[in-house]
Amino acid sequence: SRLEHELQHALENDEFELYYQPKVEARTGRIAGVEALLRWHHPRLGLLSGGEFISAAADTGQLVTIGEWVIGAACAQSRLWRDSGMDFPTLPIAVNVAIPQIYADLPEVIERQLRKHGVPPSSLQLEITESLVIRDVEKATSVLKEISESGITIAIDDFGTGYSSLSVLKALPIDILKIDQSFVRDLGKDLGDHAIVEAIVNMARALALRVVAEGVETHEQLTILRELGCDEHQGYYYSRPLPAQDFTAQMLHIN
Ligand code: G
Ligand code: G
Ligand code: MN
Ligand code: NA
Numbered sequence: 353s354r355l356e357h358e359l360q361h362a363l364e365n366d367e368f369e370l371y372y373q374p375k376v377e378a379r380t381g382r383i384a385g386v387e388a389l390l391r392w393h394h395p396r397l398g399l400l401s402g403g404e405f406i407s408a409a410a411d412t413g414q415l416v417t418i419g420e421w422v423i424g425a426a427c428a429q430s431r432l433w434r435d436s437g438m439d440f441p442t443l444p445i446a447v448n449v450a451i452p453q454i455y456a457d458l459p460e461v462i463e464r465q466l467r468k469h470g471v472p473p474s475s476l477q478l479e480i481t482e483s484l485v486i487r488d489v490e491k492a493t494s495v496l497k498e499i500s501e502s503g504i505t506i507a508i509d510d511f512g513t514g515y516s517s518l519s520v521l522k523a524l525p526i527d528i529l530k531i532d533q534s535f536v537r538d539l540g541k542d543l544g545d546h547a548i549v550e551a552i553v554n555m556a557r558a559l560a561l562r563v564v565a566e567g568v569e570t571h572e573q574l575t576i577l578r579e580l581g582c583d584e585h586q587g588y589y590y591s592r593p594l595p596a597q598d599f600t601a602q603m604l605h606i607n
Pocket of ligand 4: 566
């Protein structure tokens with residue numbers, strides 16, 4: 353398709369940008385981390401969000417190359433924040449990782465980008481979408497173990513929507529569960545969603561995992577999530593994903 357063809361030029365033309373969205377710690381109200389979300393300044397179609405082109409990139413096998421750009425850009429941003437001289441905590445930046453990246457020398461890619469930008473592994477967090485089938489669980493487990501042992505935290509994204517069995521969850525070196533926003537949307541209206549979120553929080557607690565709620569938009573959702581003991585909240589209630597400069601200004605405001 354035309355989009356797939358144009359993707360080939362997006363990297364060379366420097367058309368990608370990372371937007372940043374805060375994750376706020378329930379206990380303190382402070383920013384605990386930040387998720388990087390890929391945007392494409394398309395010359396013809398304007399600003400595209402990940403949902404509009406990630407699957408096209410996956411179809412053409414460009415996700416691995418774009419994924420390394422994302423990791424590099426996050427490391428560069430971490431370097432900038434560390435050098436900014438502002439009173440910033442050294443927030444881990446979470447990048448979304450597609451399954452094919454795991455099988456394409458992900459530990460080496462990460463190591464190369466960390467070294468290039470001179471930042472420690474604690475600068476990064478990986479978000480792996482649960483809805484993607486992990487074909488070779490043994491290989492994925494050993495790759496993620498290597499990454500985890502280097503000091504990078506790993507989150508399962510969109511938790512509750514996918515195919516991963518609880519035994520996969522037990523096998524993978526996971527630190528964080530991110531509750532999919534579809535379960536958060538109707539909290540306060542839908543008793544089923546309430547029960548599901550409660551069950552995920554309790555399971556996370558039992559497995560000593562941190563649990564993050566995504567898609568938090570209202571005060572009512574926030575109140576319920578606090579009652580249920582969710583550790584971190586992310587969503588438009590606090591901030592939309594923003595360009596780095598705007599995020600920086602916002603961060604000073606929240607913290
Ligand atoms: O905010 P946004 O509409 O971009 O997110 C849409 C989807 O795109 C989400 O599933 C998100 O995880 C995914 N996404 C956003 N940025 C990236 C990225 O850098 N890499 C990958 N693989 N997926 C991303
Ligand atoms: O798959 P992943 O969880 O990485 O994608 C997150 C997606 O959710 C992105 O498209 C992001 O822009 C979007 N998002 C973030 N916060 C909210 C929110 O509060 N409400 C809604 N509807 N979407 C959100
Ligand atoms: Mn994510
Ligand atoms: Na998600």
